[in-house]
Amino acid sequence: MSPHIRNTAWLLLVAGLAVATTLAWRQWTRPTIIEAEQQLHARQFLAVLPEQTYDNQPLNTPLPLPGEQPLHSRITAAYRATLGTLPTAVVMVSQVQGYNGPIRLTIAISADGRLIGTQVIEQQESPGLGARISDPQLNWLGQFSNRRLDDRWALKRDQGDFDQLAGATVTSRAVIAAQQEALVYFDQHRTLLLGSPAHE
Template identity: 30%
Template sequence: MLDIIRKNGIILAIFAAITTGLTAMIHEVTKPAIQAQKALTQQNLLDQVLPPTLYNNALQSSCYIVCDPALGDNKEHRLYIAKKDTQPVAVALETTAPDGYSGNIQIIVGANFNGLIYGVRVIEHHETPGLGDKIELRLSNWINDFFHQKVDKYCNGNFAVKKDGGDFDQFTGATITPRAVVNAVKRSTLYIQTLPGHISHLKKCNNKIEE
């Protein structure tokens, strides 16, 4: 009886070792393809907020880490600097709207250093389906209203939802969500305007696509 148990235990151990080895091998074989796909997805997102004709550097390699309350929290955020012939011309900045109806809304904003916005996209949110989720491009064209809007620190009364006296539409039955996004975009674009002169002091990303 003990011999049978011992034999079965050895068989199970061998099977587990083979399975683990195969899983590890498959992971290593597919890892480059997965990383390449993630890099492609990330570049596609960056292209939506910064026109590729605007810069000629490798944008994903020009990644920095910034931390400022203006970005919605005290966490680290990634910032990509677009350069034309080594000259910084614009930024794609990941930021947070902390006051969404259902919590934080993660956003990426593309703008130049004069406050001109090239694009905004929502990366992650938990807003109510059918109401607040209209901030997603696949559900509504609302997010494109930021295109070529300009944020000026002296005259920003119009950079708000219409209910607050601004130019941006709110959603029927949902004002909190678009208000949170508009305010986050405004704060982030103002922050981008403070960057010239400080870029050389920014912390570089590790350039590794998160698994």
């Protein structure tokens, strides 16, 4: 066998071993990577819920969505948080039409019907205007924490309780409507969503 053929065969062998090793490594580490990605997704998704308020894995068991959908928004998923055996909250995924496109929110509601918090998980609003709904420094969504269904769910300019996002009236009204409708939906289906008699 000539040196040229021998060198080529050696290179092919080394390349084949490198590819096989890489594929085996990827296969071996893939479950760990997938699990880490799922945990990151869960942390981001459930960031609206204080960690000390639940000890289950809410995202592992989506709830059936009972009844008709709200008028202006759409509830696309719901998950129950529990602490021990007691339900503590329901996290809903809501989609509402904003100024430039759909806005997706996670809305956490406590077992007694109080809005724990809301976060944006997807939006296409105008940069510097409606897109600031998810700006943590501005924290516009913070004004809705601890509010209940019997609050006045409208902008102050519409005789409601809430400040609008400057320059983004349509976005502000859409997000307010989505949160109010999530509270109404929770109130209407409280027993089914919590999996137990209503907590007053």
